[in-house]
Amino acid sequence: MINNFLAKTDWRRPVIHLICALPAIWLGHQMWLWYSFAPHQLSANPIEYITDFTGGWTVRFLLITLTITPLAKLTKWRMLKYRRAVGLYAFFYALLHFLNYMVLDYFFDWELIIEDIFKRPAITFGMLAFTMLIPLAVTSFKFMMKKMGKNWQKLHQTLYTLTIFAIIHNYMMVKADVLIPLIHAMILSVLLGYRVYLNYKKRKIRSKNQIA
Amino acid sequence: MLIRNKDSWELSENEVTSESDYKSRREFIKAAGIVSVGATAGLLNPSLAMATLKTATGPYSGEDIRDELNDYNAITNYNNFYEFGINKDDPAKYSHTLVAKPWSVTVDGHCENPGTYGIEDLIDFNKLEERIYRMRCVEAWSMVIPWNGVPLSEVINKLKPTNRAKYVYFETLVDEKQMPGQRRNVIKWPYREGLRMDEAMHPLAMIAVGIYGEELLNQNGAPLRLVVPWKYGFKGVKSIVKISFVEDEPNTSWMRLAPHEYGFYANVNPEVSHPRWSQAKERRIGDFSRRRTLMFNGYGEQVAHLYSGMDLRKNF
Ligand code: HEM
Numbered sequence: 390m391i392n393n394f395l396a397k398t399d400w401r402r403p404v405i406h407l408i409c410a411l412p413a414i415w416l417g418h419q420m421w422l423w424y425s426f427a428p429h430q431l432s433a434n435p436i437e438y439i440t441d442f443t444g445g446w447t448v449r450f451l452l453i454t455l456t457i458t459p460l461a462k463l464t465k466w467r468m469l470k471y472r473r474a475v476g477l478y479a480f481f482y483a484l485l486h487f488l489n490y491m492v493l494d495y496f497f498d499w500e501l502i503i504e505d506i507f508k509r510p511a512i513t514f515g516m517l518a519f520t521m522l523i524p525l526a527v528t529s530f531k532f533m534m535k536k537m538g539k540n541w542q543k544l545h546q547t548l549y550t551l552t553i554f555a556i557i558h559n560y561m562m563v564k565a566d567v568l569i570p571l572i573h574a575m576i577l578s579v580l581l582g583y584r585v586y587l588n589y590k591k592r593k594i595r596s597k598n599q600i601a
Numbered sequence: 602m603l604i605r606n607k608d609s610w611e612l613s614e615n616e617v618t619s620e621s622d623y624k625s626r627r628e629f630i631k632a633a634g635i636v637s638v639g640a641t642a643g644l645l646n647p648s649l650a651m652a653t654l655k656t657a658t659g660p661y662s663g664e665d666i667r668d669e670l671n672d673y674n675a676i677t678n679y680n681n682f683y684e685f686g687i688n689k690d691d692p693a694k695y696s697h698t699l700v701a702k703p704w705s706v707t708v709d710g711h712c713e714n715p716g717t718y719g720i721e722d723l724i725d726f727n728k729l730e731e732r733i734y735r736m737r738c739v740e741a742w743s744m745v746i747p748w749n750g751v752p753l754s755e756v757i758n759k760l761k762p763t764n765r766a767k768y769v770y771f772e773t774l775v776d777e778k779q780m781p782g783q784r785r786n787v788i789k790w791p792y793r794e795g796l797r798m799d800e801a802m803h804p805l806a807m808i809a810v811g812i813y814g815e816e817l818l819n820q821n822g823a824p825l826r827l828v829v830p831w832k833y834g835f836k837g838v839k840s841i842v843k844i845s846f847v848e849d850e851p852n853t854s855w856m857r858l859a860p861h862e863y864g865f866y867a868n869v870n871p872e873v874s875h876p877r878w879s880q881a882k883e884r885r886i887g888d889f890s891r892r893r894t895l896m897f898n899g900y901g902e903q904v905a906h907l908y909s910g911m912d913l914r915k916n917f
Contacts (some may be wrong), residue, residue: 432689433671433886434680434742484688496890501879511877562877565858566687566787 405471409478412446413485414593436493448559450479451552452576459583473529476548480526483519511561514554521551549584552577607647629808636718654811656749661805663745666733671744675886680820681738682839683787684773684780691782692820698777699779701823708909710770710846713761720824723756724810730812736837739896741891743883748813748828754802756844757898762798766846770795771827771838784817788854794838794866797907799893805903810839831900833867858881863916867899870909873917 416439421431431438454476461469464538495502505512525545528534534541560570636755682692703901704720729749737743738917757769773792783790800806809828810817829836835855855863862876871881871894882891899905908916 433675433691434883434884435741437740493889498882498891501881504879509877565683566785568785 402471402474409450409475412442413481416442416485436489438472439489440486442467443482443489445560447482447486448552448555448573449577450482451548452573452580454479455548455552455580459580462587469486473534477529480522483522487519492560511558515558518551518555518558519594521547521554525551530539535563538593549581605694615740621808630677634682640869642693645742645783654729654749654814654816655727656729656731656814657731659735661730661732663733666735669745669885670733670747671886673815676744676746676812677735677818677820679886681710681834682782682820684782684840685820686782687787692898693802693818696779696819698781699774699819699823701817701819701840704842705843706825706844708709708760708844711763711766711848713763714759720810723759724751724825725755725757726810728755729809732828734805734828735898736828736834737883737894739833739835739863739867739875739880741878741883742882742886743894744886746773747813747815748809749814749841750805750807750809750825750828752804753796753806753808753827754804756808758802760844760846762846767798768796768847768851769801770843770845770851771841772843772845773838773847774840774842781917788858791843792838793857794836795847795853796827796829796836797850799907800904801828803904805900815817831868832895832903833869835863836867840900866908866913866916868904868913868917870913870917871898872896873914 419429419431420435420439423431423435429435454472457468457472457475460466491497491502495505497550506516507513525548527539528544537544556570556573559573560567563570647842671682679688679689682696685692685695695850705717706720706723707717709715710892719870728751729750731747731749733745735743735748747917752770756787762769771794773782773790775783775791796806808825809822810825812818812821817826819840822837822841825841827837827841850865853863853865856865869880874880883894884891895901
């Protein structure tokens with residue numbers, strides 16, 4: 390019976406959730422230490438640290454989410470079913486990044502926030518990426534997937550575009566060293582290239598079938 | 602009788618730090634956690650225990666901001682010093698390779714006394730002053746730091762610039778063995794900075810050799826650095842190895858890197874924002890919310906006349 394239970398339960402899912410949540414758990418713990426005036430690792434400027442930390446993990450999770458499909462195709466691992474969960478973590482870290490900006494950093498200082506979002510292209514791109522993530526997060530549940538059918542695929546393909554915006558945001562925010570956003574951009578180009586290749590192959594097969 | 606109005610930051614010249622003040626300052630450093638943090642992080646500078654500088658309270662000691670002083674731990678662990686890496690904690694972690702003793706500085710250009718000087722020949726260590734200044738980083742954070750050093754004008758007077766010298770130009774050391782961050786060309790090394798001659802001669806501009814009565818740690822720009830409190834922090838070139846007196850406005854490091862974002866003057870100005878973020882407010886390290894940034898970082902009364910008639914939007 391126990392064997393049966395183990396076979397039926399997908400133990401991978403909670404493990405994946407735990408791994409994805411680890412950075413947030415660490416951050417939560419450090420923020421608690423900071424709040425209690427205990428030694429912490431958020432530097433002398435914790436809010437800036439949180440901005441960089443959450444922004445960094447958002448980009449990483451966006452790229453990881455986009456890597457799952459090609460990786461599943463290439464390795465035949467059955468990991469596609471976890472893609473939506475991982476994608477939700479990208480949204481989760483983006484939400485933390487955004488809340489940190491609104492609440493801790495600027496504390497609803499609308500004058501500065503509005504100026505930032507509309508006058509500073511770097512922030513505009515970040516805001517665009519975050520806004521585009523919201524409908525994806527809302528429709529990430531299975532019943533929405535079923536309900537939307539083909540439109541779901543179309544909507545969720547915008548993940549590529551918004552990741553481009555996110556990396557532009559990151560690139561523009563950097564003061565001098567653009568190495569990391571450039572690496573991110575390179576990874577994204579490889580993923581996009583693979584996607585284009587797959588689409589091309591699919592179309593070729595389809596047109597062959599039509600001829601036959 | 603000579604009547605002089607005392608500014609709020611000015612103390613009479615004979616109010617010299619007493620031994621007991623000195624002790625209390627050392628207690629303060631201890632309370633600030635330098636001992637425990639230094640030890641756990643492996644940052645404790647062995648010379649620190651001995652390196653107390655003899656320092657007097659000078660005329661610019663910033664009594665009004667003394668109770669806003671940042672602690673030694675923050676000042677020595679949160680630094681922008683790209684020569685050791687781009688993260689704020691990199692300088693504290695990776696600057697131990699810098700050999701700050703002995704140190705010499707090359708002086709050239711339009712002056713009567715060019716040459717190579719040992720640091721002791723440029724700085725009179727018996728005449729060090731303590732000056733408490735606000736430090737406003739261009740990234741919209743700030744600190745209050747008790748520097749020890751001498752007026753830049755004193756150093757310059759020793760070198761006797763000729764009247765062809767319109768600007769002073771400074772360079773930081775280049776040596777990727779000592780400064781591992783220089784292995785990558787994040788900035789085109791050496792780090793270059795400069796001041797107009799009248800700015801350099803202004804009594805607020807100083808060469809610092811210490812903080813909190815202790816010799817500068819490597820991460821803060823040992824053994825000597827520039828401090829110009831009414832300008833953004835990046836003007837404060839660290840670990841100086843070269844001083845030149847020149848005719849033309851120097852092309853400084855951040856100007857080269859992004860000329861539309863960083864100008865030569867880099868005066869703290871809440872009205873002229875960085876293209877990518879507002880300069881209207883700043884977060885004082887240790888504070889939770891932002892405070893309004895002051896024109897010329899609060900030193901307008903002393904320095905505004907240097908820029909009268911200039912369009913500060915163009916000369917940012
Ligand atoms: C999907 C959306 C977003 C992603 C992936 C993202 C990612 C990032 C990354 C990677 C950084 C740089 C961290 C570093 O320097 O190490 C950053 C910085 C920043 N982001 Fe975002 N971001 C997003 C959305 C936003 C939004 C919506 C806002 C505000 C409205 C925002 C505001 C900022 C700010 C203020 C910084 C700090 C810049 C500085 O260093 O001064 N971001 N972001």
